[in-house]
Amino acid sequence: MxxxxxxxxxxxxxxxxxxxxxxxxxxxxxxxxxxxxxxxxxxxxxxxxxxxxAKDCTRCGNIGTTDICPICADDRRATGEICVVEDVADLWAMERTGAFKGRYHVLGGTLSALDAVGPEDLRIPRLVARVAEEGLREVILALNLTVDGQTTAHYIADVLEGSGVQVTSLAQGVPVGGELDYLDDGTIGAALRARKRF
Amino acid sequence: MxxxxxxxxxxxxxxxxxxxxxxxxxxxxxxxxxxxxxxxxxxxxxxxxxxxxAKDCTRCGNIGTTDICPICADDRRATGEICVVEDVADLWAMERTGAFKGRYHVLGGTLSALDAVGPEDLRIPRLVARVAEEGLREVILALNLTVDGQTTAHYIADVLEGSGVQVTSLAQGVPVGGELDYLDDGTIGAALRARKRF
Missing domain, CATH: 1.10.8 (Helicase, Ruva Protein; domain 3)
Structure with a gap:
């Protein structure tokens, strides 16, 4: 060459x-x-x-250069609610919006029967432990709207059932700037079912 | 973040x-x-x-990790002809074709009145020296077909006039796979003027 x-x-x-x-x-x-x-x-x-x-935050799984990541270490973050994401990229995407003031929990992937990924391969047991340890009020599931993402969301909701914590998920609907003509049928259907008073 | x-x-x-x-x-x-x-x-x-x-080859200006680059140091390369290119990227592009068996000379840019780039800012004096030192038969100008590239080509041809070396340039014409309908007028005109017996 x-x-x-x-x-x-x-x-x-x-x-x-x-x-x-x-x-x-x-x-x-x-x-x-x-x-x-x-x-x-x-x-x-x-x-x-x-x-x-670089190392994974021992508490939430975010990547940083300290044992406890800057978000977990930040006293000004709201306590009582955590946002569960699949991946560090999703955490960064959430942070860019500046819309969420609480802390995170990074699963490190999704459950997948095909790839033999079970709950113990993800940070799901750690999430269950955090719900109890940190006295959380709300767990927001911000998982991707893929089959694997939603399967994982359902699994987590099931596991946390009875723990007293409120499990919520991101709203589904028309994205900002979205044009109906270009949206897939599933999104339009979901937005219609979740319609709200104008 | x-x-x-x-x-x-x-x-x-x-x-x-x-x-x-x-x-x-x-x-x-x-x-x-x-x-x-x-x-x-x-x-x-x-x-x-x-x-x-990494360092520039002291002979041709190619980038390598030795004072003399692998091409200049390769005894199997044809002597007597060098290919003049603007940039190391162009040298790499030539090498990928495998069509040229000689050695190179990298100018490191083109003459440009606008950017105040003169012959001494490029490796043009070195080229003139090489023509004499290495007893070259042919200097192939493989400069880009831009205004600056062609200005530089003409300048080099002028400088080497009378040194006894043959100065040639790459053929202009329709690129392989080219469709006339998508080619600019300049290319079609040049290809027509340089037409050859089928």
Whole structure:
């Protein structure tokens, strides 16, 4: 390929990132090679640092660089309610909205018979323990509206039945900016069934 | 944002790569965080290594990890002809075709009155020196068919006039797989003027 084996290896590793293929990985590496001082060295250092220090929050499963993540450690967060998400990406998405002031619980996936993922493979036992330990009032299920996500939501609701905590889930309906003509039938049907007084 | 400052910094740096925006940088970092051992640590290490060892070939300007790049150091490459390209990316593109067996000369850009890039800012004096030193038969100009690229090509042809070396350039015409209906007028015109016996 006309360049050193080391550079080739770097391109191969970069190409494994989501959103980058072999071609764009090559382009990214070439750009890094041209900005060795201002970008490549700091990026390599930041990545090595995070790879070394990143850890899952022992309480909620969020990724941070401390045993207890910034959200769990933040005294200003509302107590009494936690939002259950499948994945750290979902937690970040919720946080970006700024709409939720409580704490989180990251399951780390969904139940899946096909992939042999059971409750003990996720942080479901930990969730049940937290409900009791933290005296929670409400558990908000913010799981994806996929089959696996909803199966998991139903399972959690069942498990928490009788624990005294209120289990809620995100509203279903027409997304903001959504046009009926472009929405799938399931969404329109759900929005119609959940219609409310104008 | 619910995650540590270090992770935020890493996302910001990743977002500066071509082909990645803030959103896809976040996705990439999240994926790296999940594959800290198998992907993130090796990637950080490979990047740090290349950032430290990468250097421009003193002869042709290609990027490698040695003073003389693998192509210049390869005895099996044809001598007597070099291919002049604007950028290392173009050299890599040429190499991928496998069609050229000689060595290269990377200019490092194009002449540009607007950006105040003159011949001494590029590797043009070095090219002139190589023509004499290496007793070259042919200099193939593989510069982009942009205004700046072609200005640079004409300048180089002028400079090498009288040095006894043959200066050639890539053929212009319809690209392989090209459909006339989708080609610009300039390309069709150039292909017509350069028509050849079928």
């Amino acid at each position: 006309g360049h050193a084996r080391d550079i080739e290896d770097l391109i191969d590793l970069m190409a494994r990132l989501p959103g980058l293929g072999p071609r764009s990985a090559r382009r990214a590496v070439l750009m890094l090679l041209k900005k060795r001082g201002p970008l490549m060295a700091p990026l390599a250092q930041a990545m090595a640092h995070v790879a070394l220090t | 619910g995650h540590a400052r270090d992770i935020e910094d890493l996302i910001d740096l990743m977002a500066r790569l071509p082909g990645l925006g803030p959103r896809s940088a976040r996705r990439a970092v999240l994926m790296l965080l999940k594959k800290r051992g198998p992907l993130m640590a090796p990637l950080a290490q490979a990047m740090a290594h290349v950032a430290l060892t």
